[in-house]
Amino acid sequence: MWGRYLVVLLLALTPHAILSSELETVYEWKQMVFGFPTDADRQEAIANGNLIPENATPIDVAVDYHSEKGTRVFTTTPRFTTGIPYTLAVVTNTTEDNGPVLMPYPDYSWHNSYGDDCDKITSVYRVAITECNQMFVLDTGAIFTVKHCPPQLLVFDLNTDTLSHRYVFDPSIYTANASLFITPRAIVSDPPPTGNCSNVKVYMTDVTFHGLVVYDSELDAAWRIENRFMYPHPDQGVHTIANQTFILMDGMFALASDQEQLYFHPLASVTEYAVPLSIINNRTNFLDSDVAMPEAFSQVGTRSSSTAAEAMDSQGNLYFVTFNPIKLTYWSPNATYTPENEIEIPADPQLIEFVSGMKVHTNDTGVEELWMLSDRFQEIANGAIDFSEINFRILRRPLDDIQNSD
Numbered sequence: 170m171w172g173r174y175l176v177v178l179l180l181a182l183t184p185h186a187i188l189s190s191e192l193e194t195v196y197e198w199k200q201m202v203f204g205f206p207t208d209a210d211r212q213e214a215i216a217n218g219n220l221i222p223e224n225a226t227p228i229d230v231a232v233d234y235h236s237e238k239g240t241r242v243f244t245t246t247p248r249f250t251t252g253i254p255y256t257l258a259v260v261t262n263t264t265e266d267n268g269p270v271l272m273p274y275p276d277y278s279w280h281n282s283y284g285d286d287c288d289k290i291t292s293v294y295r296v297a298i299t300e301c302n303q304m305f306v307l308d309t310g311a312i313f314t315v316k317h318c319p320p321q322l323l324v325f326d327l328n329t330d331t332l333s334h335r336y337v338f339d340p341s342i343y344t345a346n347a348s349l350f351i352t353p354r355a356i357v358s359d360p361p362p363t364g365n366c367s368n369v370k371v372y373m374t375d376v377t378f379h380g381l382v383v384y385d386s387e388l389d390a391a392w393r394i395e396n397r398f399m400y401p402h403p404d405q406g407v408h409t410i411a412n413q414t415f416i417l418m419d420g421m422f423a424l425a426s427d428q429e430q431l432y433f434h435p436l437a438s439v440t441e442y443a444v445p446l447s448i449i450n451n452r453t454n455f456l457d458s459d460v461a462m463p464e465a466f467s468q469v470g471t472r473s474s475s476t477a478a479e480a481m482d483s484q485g486n487l488y489f490v491t492f493n494p495i496k497l498t499y500w501s502p503n504a505t506y507t508p509e510n511e512i513e514i515p516a517d518p519q520l521i522e523f524v525s526g527m528k529v530h531t532n533d534t535g536v537e538e539l540w541m542l543s544d545r546f547q548e549i550a551n552g553a554i555d556f557s558e559i560n561f562r563i564l565r566r567p568l569d570d571i572q573n574s575d
């Protein structure tokens with residue numbers, strides 16, 4: 170199998186150096202496995218219809234390399250439907266037949282109110298972990314399409330695993346029953362060791378009502394920005410992954426940044442867009458109108474095929490997995506973003522069917538790593554998921570060989 174990829178690699182990367190690292194499967198599941206603090210909690214969840222593992226689709230991954238607590242891998246499972254006992258979890262090293270056992274984060278009491286208590290967590294699509302040992306948790310407040318609570322941004326201190334801040338979005342920031350906040354990206358302007366992490370911006374996508382929300386930790390305020398590039402493109406709404414076709418008209422979906430610009434794309438699209446951070450970080454620009462400054466937004470590239478998640482490393486390489494064919498790919502900042510300039514990174518396509526979560530994390534030795542969660546969404550969309558197969562994977566790949574090959 171490796172031989173086949175080596176040939177692809179040589180063709181794709183000439184005249185780049187040969188890459189040495191491989192994509193590693195860190196965790197894999199046939200079906201999600203939910204652990205509980207006590208057996209009574211499990212029995213209660215079963216009795217109330219709150220533990221239906223076949224309903225669970227994990228979508229994001231985030232990693233905390235902590236000097237004292239060790240490495241913790243987090244995953245999210247949005248409450249698309251009933252039967253999800255918790256929506257944010259840490260992956261344990263205990264493995265059962267279907268895969269490793271999850272445990273609720275920060276603890277079960279944050280998750281088992283199912284929208285009855287808006288001080289708790291209702292449903293999370295994705296999270297962002299910063300170099301300040303904090304985790305931003307973006308809670309939609311909704312279960313399936315029912316909005317129980319306003320959307321909120323929670324900040325957990327990963328040193329103490331306690332809530333350090335809560336920001337509940339004002340109704341002016343979203344449209345009730347229409348907005349869905351799914352992807353946060355955080356940028357720290359004053360990171361350690363010199364800074365004290367007081368200046369963090371969190372950018373968030375509204376996938377269903379086509380907007381971007383900026384949260385500023387210094388102001389403790391958020392504002393909304395809309396632009397025509399945040400809409401899904403009807404011609405790109407039909408997707409094919411591993412020969413299975415499905416319709417997904419998701420708009421504003423994924424975010425990445427090189428500290429100068431915010432890059433973004435709708436899911437139903439083959440186009441990458443960007444806007445300067447200096448424009449969107451300035452709240453004044455959008456005080457009168459959330460559709461202000463349309464000329465600041467630009468189309469920066471076109472892909473060979475649509476993609477879900479994306480992430481950028483510190484050198485400005487933009488990573489994504491194309492749907493059809495399935496390819497782990499990056500764009501270098503030195504070349505224009507065209508299909509011809511997509512650089513393929515060798516990877517078994519079976520491992521990366523629908524990558525819905527992607528992050529670049531710096532590990533304990535200072536090496537940047539690409540982390541991905543793949544969930545075979547094409548099978549789920551078509552009601553064809555087979556729980557005797559591996560369906561969900563958390564993957565990791567060091568990036569130093571790619572960075573040194575540029």
Ligand SMILES: *[C@@H]1O[C@H](CO)[C@@H](O)[C@H](O)[C@H]1NC(C)=O
Pocket residue numbers: 238239240241242259260261262
């Ligand atoms: C799982 O094992 C790895 C490797 O030994 C370790 O780094 C990590 O901290 C463990 N995870 C948990 C949640 O204990």
Ligand SMILES: *[C@@H]1O[C@H](CO)[C@@H](O)[C@H](O)[C@H]1NC(C)=O
Pocket residue numbers: 314315316345346
């Ligand atoms: C939103 O949906 C709920 C039911 O889920 C309904 O009670 C409420 O009136 C709706 N709000 C708006 C603004 O449409």
Ligand SMILES: *[C@@H]1O[C@H](CO)[C@@H](O)[C@H](O)[C@H]1NC(C)=O
Pocket residue numbers: 365366367
């Ligand atoms: C963090 O640093 C900024 C700028 O140096 C300073 O204004 C602020 O008071 C500091 N905050 C804390 C909590 O130390």
Ligand SMILES: *[C@@H]1O[C@H](CO)[C@@H](O)[C@H](O)[C@H]1NC(C)=O
Pocket residue numbers: 411412
């Ligand atoms: C997709 O279909 C082609 C042609 O029938 C086949 O060769 C290929 O193995 C299929 N791929 C997958 C992932 O099923």
Ligand SMILES: *[C@@H]1O[C@H](CO)[C@@H](O)[C@H](O)[C@H]1NC(C)=O
Pocket residue numbers: 451452453454
């Ligand atoms: C923010 O934008 C306003 C105009 O909308 C401009 O007057 C102001 O100088 C900008 N502030 C910064 C810090 O760039």
Ligand SMILES: *[C@@H]1O[C@H](CO)[C@@H](O)[C@H](O)[C@H]1NC(C)=O
Pocket residue numbers: 240532533534535536567
């Ligand atoms: C960090 O990355 C280096 C280089 O890939 C690797 O040798 C090391 O094991 C990684 N650390 C952890 C905790 O995985």
Ligand SMILES: *[C@@H]1O[C@H](CO)[C@@H](O)[C@H](O)[C@H]1NC(C)=O
Pocket residue numbers: 502503575
């Ligand atoms: C890419 O651009 C960076 C910064 O402009 C430069 O340092 C690097 O050498 C370039 N790499 C290649 C392969 O041209």
